Amino acid sequence: MLxxxxxxxxxxxARALAPLYVxxxxxxxxxxxxxxxxxxxxxxxxxxxxxxxTVDRGFDWSRLAASAASMSLFASGKVVELRIPSGKxxxxxxxxxxxxxxxxxxxxxxxxxLPRLDxxxxxxxxxxxxxxxxxxxxxxxxxxxQLALWIGARLARQRQRAGETAxxxxxxxxxxxxxxxxxxxxxxxxLHPEGELTFEQVRDAVLDVARFEVSQLSEALLAGDKxxxxxxxxxxxxxxxxxxxxARGGRSPASGSRRPWSKNQGLPRSYPRLRRAAVRAAAAxxxxxxCRGP
Numbered sequence: 001m002l003x004x005x006x007x008x009x010x011x012x013x014a015r016a017l018a019p020l021y022v023x024x025x026x027x028x029x030x031x032x033x034x035x036x037x038x039x040x041x042x043x044x045x046x047x048x049x050x051x052x053x054t055v056d057r058g059f060d061w062s063r064l065a066a067s068a069a070s071m072s073l074f075a076s077g078k079v080v081e082l083r084i085p086s087g088k089x090x091x092x093x094x095x096x097x098x099x100x101x102x103x104x105x106x107x108x109x110x111x112x113x114l115p116r117l118d119x120x121x122x123x124x125x126x127x128x129x130x131x132x133x134x135x136x137x138x139x140x141x142x143x144x145x146q147l148a149l150w151i152g153a154r155l156a157r158q159r160q161r162a163g164e165t166a167x168x169x170x171x172x173x174x175x176x177x178x179x180x181x182x183x184x185x186x187x188x189x190x191l192h193p194e195g196e197l198t199f200e201q202v203r204d205a206v207l208d209v210a211r212f213e214v215s216q217l218s219e220a221l222l223a224g225d226k227x228x229x230x231x232x233x234x235x236x237x238x239x240x241x242x243x244x245x246x247a248r249g250g251r252s253p254a255s256g257s258r259r260p261w262s263k264n265q266g267l268p269r270s271y272p273r274l275r276r277a278a279v280r281a282a283a284a285x286x287x288x289x290x291c292r293g294p
Contacts, residue, residue, distance in 0.1 A: 004137055004138070006030045006137060006138065013037060013038070013041045017041050018134055019104050020112070020135070021110070021134055021135050022112045022136045023035055026116040027140070031113065038111055039079055047076070047108070051079070051080050052081045053080070053081065055084045055089060077109065079110075081113070082097075097126040097129065101134075112134075147171040159195070161196055162196070166198070
């Protein structure tokens with residue numbers, strides 16, 4: 001099994017083009033870019049035709065077999081794309097994928113797109129056959145600690161750069177939303193010429209498009225970062241995310257009586273007050289707003 005990370009894909013494609021690729025992950029921007037890179041390499045190698053099969057309820061798996069059997073009519077090769085948004089092909093689909101992998105079409109590059117699968121699904125025979133005959137491209141989310149570096153590399157592609165303060169500010173504004181981050185970075189290229197971007201230019205151009213998960217509340221708490229805790233709360237409130245069950249108060253399993261919040265429950269005593277303030281703040285501001293950082 002050959003595995004590459006999304007950021008290693010360009011180097012791999014510069015050396016070779018495999019007959020089958022599996023893009024595996026839940027980061028839409030990086031998955032789309034990986035697929036675009038594979039298509040571009042395939043077109044350059046003469047695979048000009050393209051067939052796309054999206055698996056939904058009632059999908060006819062004989063279409064995949066027909067793609068394998070049919071020759072390309074107007075080009076030396078084709079790209080066969082199989083998209084499985086649910087990550088679950090079902091019994092018939094699993095069998096069809098195994099048969100397809102046993103006899104890959106010689107004139108085609110096959111591109112399979114999957115969400116991040118759990119360990120059990122990755123152990124399924126159909127997935128093992130896919131990764132066994134092709135290249136598995138793992139798409140991982142950009143870690144918050146690496147986000148500023150990622151943004152800096154993206155700016156460099158458009159011949160722009162920014163200082164550490166501006167990059168950290170940008171990372172705060174786009175955390176958890178790489179698609180929107182990509183758009184904000186492109187906006188900077190439209191608004192400003194190549195070269196150094198000042199903090200003021202970045203601050204005045206970028207919208208607050210960050211998205212958060214409920215699990216990040218406990219991360220901020222464990223880190224003792226009150227400013228981040230308040231920001232995550234405000235972000236969740238703005239998205240209409242319900243409070244975690246313990247945020248609404250709980251009952252003691254033994255006595256059934258109401259009990260106050262405590263740090264032993266995973267969140268601080270001040271959480272209800274912070275959340276009420278976050279909800280009021282979210283309701284009072286526009287959905288798309290200039291970012292002002294933490």
